Amino acid sequence: STALDPYQITATYQGNAAFDTSTSHALTPPVLEPTTTSLAATQNVTSGNTATITATVTAPDGSTPTGTVTFNGVACSGSNTKTLIGASAVCTTGTLLASQSPYAVSATYAESGSPATWLGSTGQLSIPVSLSTTTTAVVSSKPSSKPSAQVVFTATVTPTPTGGSVAWSITAHAGANPTCSSTTALSSGVATCTVNGGTFTIAGSPYTIKATYSGNSDYSGSNGSVTQNIALIGSQTAFVSLTHGTGGSLRKYTDHVQVTGSDAGIPTGQVFFYLCANATTGCTATTSGATKTTATVTGTGAAQ
Numbered sequence: 001s002t003a004l005d006p007y008q009i010t011a012t013y014q015g016n017a018a019f020d021t022s023t024s025h026a027l028t029p030p031v032l033e034p035t036t037t038s039l040a041a042t043q044n045v046t047s048g049n050t051a052t053i054t055a056t057v058t059a060p061d062g063s064t065p066t067g068t069v070t071f072n073g074v075a076c077s078g079s080n081t082k083t084l085i086g087a088s089a090v091c092t093t094g095t096l097l098a099s100q101s102p103y104a105v106s107a108t109y110a111e112s113g114s115p116a117t118w119l120g121s122t123g124q125l126s127i128p129v130s131l132s133t134t135t136t137a138v139v140s141s142k143p144s145s146k147p148s149a150q151v152v153f154t155a156t157v158t159p160t161p162t163g164g165s166v167a168w169s170i171t172a173h174a175g176a177n178p179t180c181s182s183t184t185a186l187s188s189g190v191a192t193c194t195v196n197g198g199t200f201t202i203a204g205s206p207y208t209i210k211a212t213y214s215g216n217s218d219y220s221g222s223n224g225s226v227t228q229n230i231a232l233i234g235s236q237t238a239f240v241s242l243t244h245g246t247g248g249s250l251r252k253y254t255d256h257v258q259v260t261g262s263d264a265g266i267p268t269g270q271v272f273f274y275l276c277a278n279a280t281t282g283c284t285a286t287t288s289g290a291t292k293t294t295a296t297v298t299g300t301g302a303a304q
Helices: none
Strands: 036-041 051-058 068-072 081-083 088-093 103-109 121-127 135-140 151-158 166-171 190-195 207-213 222-230 235-247 250-261 270-275 291-296
Touching: 036 103, 051 068, 051 103, 051 121, 068 088, 081 088, 135 207, 151 166, 151 207, 151 222, 166 190, 190 207
Parallel strands: 036 121, 135 222
Antiparallel strands: 036 051, 051 088, 068 081, 068 103, 103 121, 135 151, 151 190, 166 207, 207 222, 235 250, 270 291
């Protein structure tokens, strides 16, 4: 506004040979204050992360414009039309990607006031978006396992990328480097590598399992690793039973032994049986007069 406000406008008809002159009633039109809309965005915007864009509307007379601002060029949470609060409106978006950078964003302030007080205006801003840095973490389903165990390795990439792939490598301490018997493509930031039982060896332990995320046009690449230790297969005696048979004055004894390996493995080798006469404190290899016989463990883990 200026010191000349309010303005009045009248119209005077000059008349002619047939009509007299006349003057209209006075009209007082509103004088709209010009505005400027400026934009500012979060610094260092990266792919997939939340960005905040603020539109500020100012008037040269120092008044505080009210009304709404409509953002274009991005998708704001809720709605792209925001109400001014203290002459500012905020758009929050998490959809910006480096592959589509830079973004041309505009914000249009609508003429506002009742009666109208402020003229509309539009501000523009170019927003660059950089690659989002990732990290890759690898875990083992059995950090210390037996050679007979199947082990699944899981790689998790964060923040969750929209594409790319994971490459696996397995390095032995000694000997040949195994490979995954099966792998999965990156899905929702996760990929797995399965190594079959019997693939790892004690001689090759410890193994280093490494997962490398390739990255893409929105996310940077990264890698992570985990150490896999291989230990001896333990065994346990499941049961020992005796079956007595008589034939005249003779007795027949049959000892059954079942040997079961850890992780459902089947041990191989031999079982020693000791026969002791009149043993009262147990029968072992050191018992005086003990007689030793040998049986071979079968493919089922049984011996007799």
